[in-house]
Amino acid sequence: MPLVVAVDGPAGSGKSSVSKEVARQLGYGFLDTGAAYRALAWHAEASGIDTDDAASVVSSLPSFAYRIGTDPAGYAVHVGEVDVTTAIREPHISAIVSRVAKVPEVRTHLIELFRGIMADERHPGIVVEGRDITTVVAPDAPVRILLTASEEVRIARRSAELVDVPAEYTGEQLRRRDEADAKVVDFMTAADGVTTVDSTELDFDQTVEAVIGVIRAAQPEAVR
Ligand SMILES: Nc1ncnc2c1ncn2[C@@H]1O[C@H](COP(=O)(O)OP(=O)(O)O)[C@@H](O)[C@H]1O
Numbered sequence: 001m002p003l004v005v006a007v008d009g010p011a012g013s014g015k016s017s018v019s020k021e022v023a024r025q026l027g028y029g030f031l032d033t034g035a036a037y038r039a040l041a042w043h044a045e046a047s048g049i050d051t052d053d054a055a056s057v058v059s060s061l062p063s064f065a066y067r068i069g070t071d072p073a074g075y076a077v078h079v080g081e082v083d084v085t086t087a088i089r090e091p092h093i094s095a096i097v098s099r100v101a102k103v104p105e106v107r108t109h110l111i112e113l114f115r116g117i118m119a120d121e122r123h124p125g126i127v128v129e130g131r132d133i134t135t136v137v138a139p140d141a142p143v144r145i146l147l148t149a150s151e152e153v154r155i156a157r158r159s160a161e162l163v164d165v166p167a168e169y170t171g172e173q174l175r176r177r178d179e180a181d182a183k184v185v186d187f188m189t190a191a192d193g194v195t196t197v198d199s200t201e202l203d204f205d206q207t208v209e210a211v212i213g214v215i216r217a218a219q220p221e222a223v224r
Pocket residue numbers: 009010011012013014015016017018157158161199202203204205207
């Protein structure tokens with residue numbers, strides 16, 4: 001089993017970009033778990049399923065042919081033969097993803113898939129990021145981090161990525177999604193043994209350094 005670095009946090013805190021860069025610098029694998037929930041929402045929509053109906057969402061699981069690599073340099077997400085890497089980031093997917101993520105059968109199914117990917121990892125470590133990694137997916141991970149930032153900063157970061165979308169819409173959507181997601185798992189407060197990294201006042205490189213610092217403190221032999 002590789003060394004697991006578990007990272008949770010709210011939308012726009014930097015989980016994905018920071019975890020990917022940490023993995024690259026340490027020669028580890030990287031797993032973005034949110035991509036699977038997004039891809040399932042995409043798949044349900046593409047199959048003409050009503051994402052408000054939990055039973056229909058569950059019925060789409062057997063045909064959900066999900067593939068994601070763990071190489072931080074070659075990040076790509078596929079459903080069957082379709083490359084959905086860009087499509088799953090679109091605002092209309094962000095708007096419906098919480099509906100599929102709250103279905104217990106969906107979570108059980110995807111958590112099993114994540115654990116399989118972690119067990120198969122060939123790099124010496126893997127950085128796994130999402131909402132329930134430190135508490136449910138890998139509660140025994142030797143390094144567990146909650147990556148946070150103020151809501152204002154998180155909205156500003158997401159808005160900077162979505163230049164064609166009005167900032168008020170992006171802000172409202174991010175707030176609404178965090179609120180819905182927080183009813184399913186708590187990713188706003190650090191569980192016992194989880195170290196908080198607050199990136200509000202840090203730039204990207206400083207945040208990467210802070211996360212590597214937490215890994216170094218917990219596992220000195222893992223980081224030269
Ligand atoms: N500490 C930081 N300072 C400035 N920008 C950051 C920082 N961390 C992440 N970003 C940027 O903010 C945006 C959102 O980060 P992302 O990794 O997608 O967050 P999450 O996966 O938590 O939603 C990205 O454009 C990323 O490059």
